[in-house]
Amino acid sequence: MHRYRSKSVSGFSVKKIYDEVHGYIDLSDVEIKIVDTPYFQRLRFIKQLAVAWYVYPGATHTRFSHSLGTTHLMGLVAEKLAELGYIHSFEDVQILRLAALLHDIGHTPFSHAIEPFYKDLLGIGHEEITRMIILESEIRDILNYFGYDPKTITAIIEGRYKEPLYNQLLSSDIDVDRMDYLIRDATHTGVTYGMIDLQRIISTLVVDGDGNIAILDKGIDALENFYLARMHMYKTVYYHKTVVGYETLLRSIYEVLYRYSNDTLLPKSEDDLKRLVESGDIVLWHDDWLTGLITRLYKASSTPQEVKELIRAFLFRRGYKVVLEESKFSNTALDLENDEGIKKLRNIMNEIERYVRPYEIAMFVDDIRIIEVDPHTAPRVILGNKQSIPVFQIENSIIPKLPRKYHVKRLYALFNVWDKVMKLIREKGLG
Structure with a gap:
């Protein structure tokens, strides 16, 4: 492995961290300084798969280990492409590694369970919080000290x-982020068909004549497995019906906290988020903080009964259970306004709401991309004649036959009213 010499500091130090997926991971001097900051250490307290441990008990791995793994894979890929002349210098390899190291530093507590709340309310996702942390914290000072432009790092993370x-x-269909989380999540959930052939993918990864990431045709089998693995992981892990049910429940609890809690670590605006970053208090904004907050509220006599019921359902695994599902794979985008499955679930929900309390029933809809079909951004395959084509146009491959989208459409009811709701559906012929 190439060692990256700092432009501002003479000499080079390296630290090895043992990772359960990749083995020993080497860190450069600037990377060590960043990992040692409280901002990065916060990722030890944010689980990679939010509440998936309700279904897969081993899924307790963190954003911390994933970020290190992504950095390691970026180093392997970028060094190879540097040797082939596609990456301009080994200093750029270090810049790419820094972007990989920091790409998830802005995740909220419980990641994807809570982030849609801030996206819908404030238009802010973890990417915007990542930019705040990189540009407004001691991480900026570390990058500057070692001679790396923080704005360059954020530009790569944001894909611009x-x-x-x-x-x-x-950030692409076959980027190092996806490579790491697929194999890491498969390892910790035990879902073996989420495994991918990292070595083969990396060894056949090249750049086409237009400067885009591509795979040699001898890597097509590994690429097929990559797409199949991702499709299976979406269905069986990331959008598992029970996992999504508990993410939806936790989001409902957070919405209540947003309205009624005065906890100083609960940001209610973009300015609040900025203050958390600038003061350094954001290092305490993680899964353990949120779990502690809802536990204290559960015990407090002043907490409204509705809130206590939601918290009890979350803490003691009595959460949302699927009542009806209209999910399916598709080759077209989900029409949120006109889809018949969504209309059906909405009508049923409206009818059931007459008999249960509003928070006892919930609907979840999402449209997940399986394969990128834009020829300008999709990964490409270089055939034997050196011609480069999009992955979805490969002949004699299963990739063009895979569905483009996974439409998730579900109606949930809390555990305590599930039997009642199912009976209503049967009696009224709503199913």
Whole structure:
């Protein structure tokens, strides 16, 4: 492995961290300084798969280990492409590694369970929080001290850097982020068909004539497995009916906290988020903080009964259970306004709400992309004649036959009223 010499500090130090997926991971001097900050250490307290441990008990791994793994894979891929002349210098390899290291530093407590709340309310996702942390904390000072531009790092993370290849390595269908989380999540959930052939993918990864990330045709089998693994993981882990039910429940609890809690670590505006970053208090904004807060509220006599019921359902695994499901794979985008499945679930929900309390029933809808079909951004395959084509146009491959989308459409009811709701559906012929 190449060692990256700092522009501002003479000499080079390296630390090895043992990772359960990749083995020993080497960190450079600037990377060590960043990992040692409280901002990065916060990721030890944010689980990679939010509440998936309700279904897969081993899924307690963290954003911390995933970020290190993504950095390791970025180093392997970027060094290879540097040797082939596609990455301009080994200093750029270090820049890419830093982007990989920091790409998840802005995740909220319980990640994807809570982030849609802030996205819908404030238009802010973890990418915006990541930018705040990199540009407004001691991480900015560390990057500057070692001679790396923080704005360059954020540009790569956000996919707007001047070199499209650099963006694609961290954000594309076959980027190093996906490579790490697929195999890491499969390892911890035990879902073996989520495993991928990392070695084969990386060894056949190249750049086509237009400067885009591509796979040699001898890597097609590994690429097929990659897409199949991702499709299976979406269905059986990331959008598992029970996992989504508990994420939805936790989001409902957070919405109540947002309205009624005065906890100083609960940001209610973009300015609040900025203050958390600038003061350093954001390092305490993680899964354990939220779990502690809802536990205290559960014990408090002044907490409204509705809130206590939601918290009890979450803490003691009495959460939302699927009542009806209209999910399916598809080759077209989900029409949120006109889809018949969504209309059906909405009508049933409206009818059931006459007999249960509003928070006892919930609807979840999402449209998940399985394969990128935009020929300008989709990964490409270089055939034997050196021609480059999008992955979804490969002949004699299962990739073009895979569904483009996974439409998730579900109606949930809390555990304590599930039997009642199911009886109502049967008696009224709503199913």
